[in-house]
Amino acid sequence: MARHLYHCPLRWSDMDAFGHVNNVVFLRYLEEARIDFMFRLQPGDGSPSFSGGSVVARHEIDYVRPLVHRHEPVVVESWVTRITAASLTIAYEIKDTEGASQLYVRASTVVVPYDLEAGRPRRISAEEKSHLQQYLETAETMEEGALVA
Template sequence: MARHIYHCPLRWSDMDAFGHVNNAVFVRYLEEARIDFMFRLAPGDGSPSFQGGSVVARHEIDYKRPLVHRHEPVIIESWVTKIGAASLTISYEIKDPGEGGQVYVSASTIVVPFDLAAGRPRRITAEEKAFLQKYVDDGTLGAGAERAAA
């Protein structure tokens, strides 16, 4: 099982009055990682996969500890925990680099592919499903599963 790795810089404007990343900013960090995963890494050269639009149906976020301003980026690991006919669930950890890095946030997002022209959800294509399956970890492999940086 592979995990998508995104290096996310912390910006001064991300901080709140207490000097740590504002809780709402973490949603933007997740968005950056998700877009990087789904669009930049979409399969095939010139493939239309994931580019017809998608909407977020749900976010779940567990804030583990405050993240204070620093110059080093955090790592956002993303992987797929569920693929349905017309939705997928992406899970994330926002953490320090390196094995055993401190986790600041654990989260998941349900994403629904969307046909913007028709104004309605659409099914996941075979090409999209094949791409997503490389990143599936439903929790049954255990903590020792190999992780590949994408």
Template sequence: MARHIYRCPLRWSDMDAFGHVNNVVFLRYLEEARIDFMFRLAPGDGSPSFSGGSVVARHEIDYVRPLVHRHEPVVVESWVTRISAASLTIAYEVKEAGEPDTVYVRASTVVVPFDLAAQRPRRISAEEKAFLSEYLDAPAERPEDAVAA
């Protein structure tokens, strides 16, 4: 299973009054990583995949530790945890570059491919499914989900 890696710059405006990256800004980081990931299939070869649009149906985000604003980027790792006929779930970890054990956020997004002309959801194409399958992995177990033996 592959993970998509996106190096996300931090901006001065991302900071809250306490010098941390504001919680809502993380959704922008996830969006940037998701767009970078999904549109890797379409450019160059003329593929229409994912270029027709998509909508976010759901976000889930766990803030693991505060991220203090600085000039170095963070790494957003993305992978797919579920593919259905008309939606997919992308999981993410926002990490310290060069320190894979330093995780700031764990999150997931349910994405629905969308037909912009018809203004309605559409099915995932065979080409899209093949691309997404390269990044398919089971969802990571979170510590609060683990059952004590």
């Protein structure tokens, strides 16, 4: 399955008094990666998919190791772990580089598509679901991949 890669620059203001990237800043990194991911998923010209808005319903973050400020960006790998009628769950890993074993954060976000004009959640369209499924990686698909390898 495909994973979206986002190269996230570290800013001087991301550091806390202890010289490492503050835990709250990681939420911003996830947000930047998620927005880049959703816009890259947006289908061709004229399609309304993913343009109506979305809201975050839940975040889960596991901080694996401290990230000291540096000049090189980190890589945020993103993929979908769950799609329901009216929500999706995006998983993330923040690493040194693509495919690196040096892991800083493992996280997930539940996103709910939102109709901004109506002021309420909406269902995921068939077109959106089709695009999201390209990035769908569940525990079952990961186990199947391990069995094949």
